[in-house]
Amino acid sequence: MRRAALRLCALSKGLLPPGRGLTQGPQDPRKQGHFHIQEACSPIHVNHVRDKLREIVGASTNWRDHVKVMEERKLLHSFLAKSQEDLPPRRMKDSYIEVLLPLGSEPELREKYLTVQNTVRFGRILEDLDSLGVLICYMHTKNHATKMSPLSIVTALVDKIDMCKKSLSPEQDIKFSGHVSWVGKTSMEVKMQMFQLHGDEFCPVLDATFVMVARDSGNKGPAFVNELIPETPEEEELFRQGELNKGRRIALSSASLLKVAPSAQERTTIHEMFLSTLDPKTISFQSRVLPPGAVWMETTKLKSLEVCHPQERNIFNRIFGGFLMRKAYELAWATACSFGGSRAFVVAVDDIMFQKPVDVGSLLFLSSQVCFTHNNYIQVRVHSEVASLQSKEHTTTNVFHFTFMSEKDVPMVFPKTYGESMLYLDGQRHFNSMSALEILRKEHPVDP
Numbered sequence: 476m477r478r479a480a481l482r483l484c485a486l487s488k489g490l491l492p493p494g495r496g497l498t499q500g501p502q503d504p505r506k507q508g509h510f511h512i513q514e515a516c517s518p519i520h521v522n523h524v525r526d527k528l529r530e531i532v533g534a535s536t537n538w539r540d541h542v543k544v545m546e547e548r549k550l551l552h553s554f555l556a557k558s559q560e561d562l563p564p565r566r567m568k569d570s571y572i573e574v575l576l577p578l579g580s581e582p583e584l585r586e587k588y589l590t591v592q593n594t595v596r597f598g599r600i601l602e603d604l605d606s607l608g609v610l611i612c613y614m615h616t617k618n619h620a621t622k623m624s625p626l627s628i629v630t631a632l633v634d635k636i637d638m639c640k641k642s643l644s645p646e647q648d649i650k651f652s653g654h655v656s657w658v659g660k661t662s663m664e665v666k667m668q669m670f671q672l673h674g675d676e677f678c679p680v681l682d683a684t685f686v687m688v689a690r691d692s693g694n695k696g697p698a699f700v701n702e703l704i705p706e707t708p709e710e711e712e713l714f715r716q717g718e719l720n721k722g723r724r725i726a727l728s729s730a731s732l733l734k735v736a737p738s739a740q741e742r743t744t745i746h747e748m749f750l751s752t753l754d755p756k757t758i759s760f761q762s763r764v765l766p767p768g769a770v771w772m773e774t775t776k777l778k779s780l781e782v783c784h785p786q787e788r789n790i791f792n793r794i795f796g797g798f799l800m801r802k803a804y805e806l807a808w809a810t811a812c813s814f815g816g817s818r819a820f821v822v823a824v825d826d827i828m829f830q831k832p833v834d835v836g837s838l839l840f841l842s843s844q845v846c847f848t849h850n851n852y853i854q855v856r857v858h859s860e861v862a863s864l865q866s867k868e869h870t871t872t873n874v875f876h877f878t879f880m881s882e883k884d885v886p887m888v889f890p891k892t893y894g895e896s897m898l899y900l901d902g903q904r905h906f907n908s909m910s911a912l913e914i915l916r917k918e919h920p921v922d923p
């Protein structure tokens with residue numbers, strides 16, 4: 476069953492044929508899955524992605540200048556389109572990019588990406604995906620008349636990241652590719668894939684879908700982006716998926732447990748869990764005992780504090796979304812390992828919503844908790860809030876959801892309070908939406 480979980484991703488979605496990826500060998504990459512939309516291009520070195528972004532928005536590398544630079548950017552306001560129709564439509568291939576992370580051929584890069592278990596740090600990959608997603612959107616919206624872009628493009632949502640390999644080698648080259656797959660008025664969906672060199676072939680290891688939002692030059696209000704014209708039946712399908720994804724997100728949001736009561740089946744689940752924790756020796760709703768081998772959810776928490784230094788700023792002088800994701804991921808991973816008592820491997824990340832920007836100088840409070848488990852799977856939720864040094868008021872900026880696979884089966888977690896029961900159900904919903912599981916269910920039916 477575990478092996479099956481690792482076969483999801485591009486392979487099982489039919490984007491790439493089994494065992495094949497973006498090859499450097501004699502095969503034509505344009506014939507493979509996404510890559511038929513590729514235009515001849517050589518990959519950008521990963522270190523150049525952020526340099527390119529700085530160049531595109533005119534960001535300074537010197538923090539002392541940041542106020543002046545932001546003032547200068549506001550002058551670009553006049554280049555913003557008054558309507559979407561004023562902008563020339565783009566094709567998917569206009570935003571297609573490949574990026575090389577040459578861990579094999581440039582060993583000096585490895586240190587930054589290395590885990591103690593000699594695998595690749597997933598938190599670093601999250602940072603690279605975030606920067607790449609933004610660069611892809613700048614390719615889509617490129618205006619050849621101006622050197623600098625009047626748009627401030629920010630990450631609004633990490634819709635889904637599916638891993639299709641348990642761990643990555645820090646000694647083999649990695650390649651990313653991606654393009655805009657759907658466009659609204661001011662938002663863009665970006666699909667990215669990651670491949671690792673295996674022999675002489677790049678094999679798929681990860682699929683990611685992000686949503687980016689364009690803001691005006693001062694990052695104060697929305698800004699229109701170019702329409703996207705799908706050119707082939709496959710591109711039309713990707714575009715249609717983007718449209719469906721938008722609808723799905725709206726439906727999920729309106730069914731959120733923060734807004735509506737759990738379903739009848741979910742209520743039954745919670746009530747049965749509650750009954751199984753009542754002490755049979757007393758006739759009381761108060762005296763609770765854990766079933767054998769189970770764990771109270773409240774005991775699985777881990778917390779951390781980060782000071783948001785200027786070093787972690789993005790090109791708009793707010794805290795870089797990739798940094799927030801890396802910190803949340805690393806806390807979630809520690810939570811999963813400590814809970815499961817063995818190594819944990821990330822399987823999926825979904826629905827990371829960037830609700831509010833984080834200012835440089837903020838205190839970032841992260842709080843992580845196991846909220847659902849199934850066999851050897853651990854669903855971890857990380858809540859992040861910020862406060863300024865002067866104010867005690869905390870504001871929620873993100874909620875992160877990570878699915879891990881432990882080396883061995885893990886205990887069930889039991890909610891004690893109503894609030895924890897909602898976390899449990901939310902965790903279960905996220906777990907059930909994990910695409911790996913959908914495939915697994917078909918191949919190896921299991922209880923829900």
Ligand SMILES: CCCCCCCCCC(=O)SCCNC(=O)CCNC(=O)[C@H](O)C(C)(C)COP(=O)(O)OP(=O)(O)OC[C@H]1O[C@@H](n2cnc3c(N)ncnc32)[C@H](O)[C@@H]1OP(=O)(O)O
Nearest residue numbers: 609629630631632659660661662789795796829830831832
């Ligand atoms: C120098 C080295 C570093 C280089 C790194 C470069 C990378 C930089 C990338 C980043 O680091 S960004 C930092 C992390 N992200 C943030 O801080 C964003 C924080 N969130 C916000 O600022 C706002 O919530 C956001 C701008 C995303 C949305 O604001 P609103 O809620 O006012 O949006 P609005 O209602 O005006 O909707 C605008 C569009 O966004 C869409 N949208 C908003 N929230 C969404 C969501 N959660 N999911 C999907 N789409 C969303 C919405 O559907 C709509 O699409 P359309 O115009 O196409 O119809």
